[in-house]
Amino acid sequence: xxxxxxxxxxxxxxxxxxxxxxxxxxxxxxxxxxxxxxxxxxxxxxxxxxxxxxxxxxxxxxxxxxxxxxxxxxxxxxxxxxxxxxxxxxxxxxxxxxxxxxxxxxxxxxxxxxxxxxxxxxxxxxxxxxxxxxxxxxxxxxxxxxxxxxxxxxxxxxxxxxxxxxxxxxxxxxxxxxxxxxxxxxxxxxxxxxxxxxxxxxxx
Numbered sequence: 001x002x003x004x005x006x007x008x009x010x011x012x013x014x015x016x017x018x019x020x021x022x023x024x025x026x027x028x029x030x031x032x033x034x035x036x037x038x039x040x041x042x043x044x045x046x047x048x049x050x051x052x053x054x055x056x057x058x059x060x061x062x063x064x065x066x067x068x069x070x071x072x073x074x075x076x077x078x079x080x081x082x083x084x085x086x087x088x089x090x091x092x093x094x095x096x097x098x099x100x101x102x103x104x105x106x107x108x109x110x111x112x113x114x115x116x117x118x119x120x121x122x123x124x125x126x127x128x129x130x131x132x133x134x135x136x137x138x139x140x141x142x143x144x145x146x147x148x149x150x151x152x153x154x155x156x157x158x159x160x161x162x163x164x165x166x167x168x169x170x171x172x173x174x175x176x177x178x179x180x181x182x183x184x185x186x187x188x189x190x191x192x193x194x195x196x197x198x199x200x201x202x203x204x
Contacts (some may be wrong), residue, residue, distance in 0.1 A: 036117035066117035093147035094197040116171040
């Protein structure tokens with residue numbers, strides 16, 4: 001399995017480090033008050049008492065800022081996933097896929113606003129596939145689907161299936177099921193497993 005890490009922080013001058021902390025503090029404060037979607041980059045700059053240019057030199061958009069805010073939690077998430085995959089490596093791939101989905105759905109519940117901020121502010125084409133979190137998830141899903149279905153030409157496309165599952169895990173689809181359909185995270189997990197994991201692949 002690949003080792004997920006966001007890019008390590010650059011060695012910073014003291015003033016740059018101070019500006020970064022002011023941006024983070026301002027963003028967290030505003031996000032807590034108004035929600036990620038309702039807060040603009042200019043509002044964050046004003047709250048942090050820095051110029052917009054200083055903010056945009058550090059973060060090109062709100063997606064990059066949200067990724068910085070969430071990166072420590074993401075590192076822990078994937079460490080937990082890898083440890084679970086290794087501890088249960090003798091388990092059928094379907095069971096391990098269910099475990100992975102369980103980890104991510106719990107994470108999604110805790111970090112829903114920041115994940116939505118990452119998705120909404122990213123480029124519209126393939127946005128989830130190119131954010132570091134979803135890119136790593138996609139790689140792990142493809143590996144598990146290939147183990148379940150094999151890699152025969154003309155068979156099930158593991159890449160396509162991983163794309164479709166990621167779409168279901170994205171904010172728009174997931175929050176519709178939570179809020180529009182009123183489903184619990186546990187029910188969503190069960191339905192995803194019934195949809196994407198063949199019965200024989202899930203047997204322990």
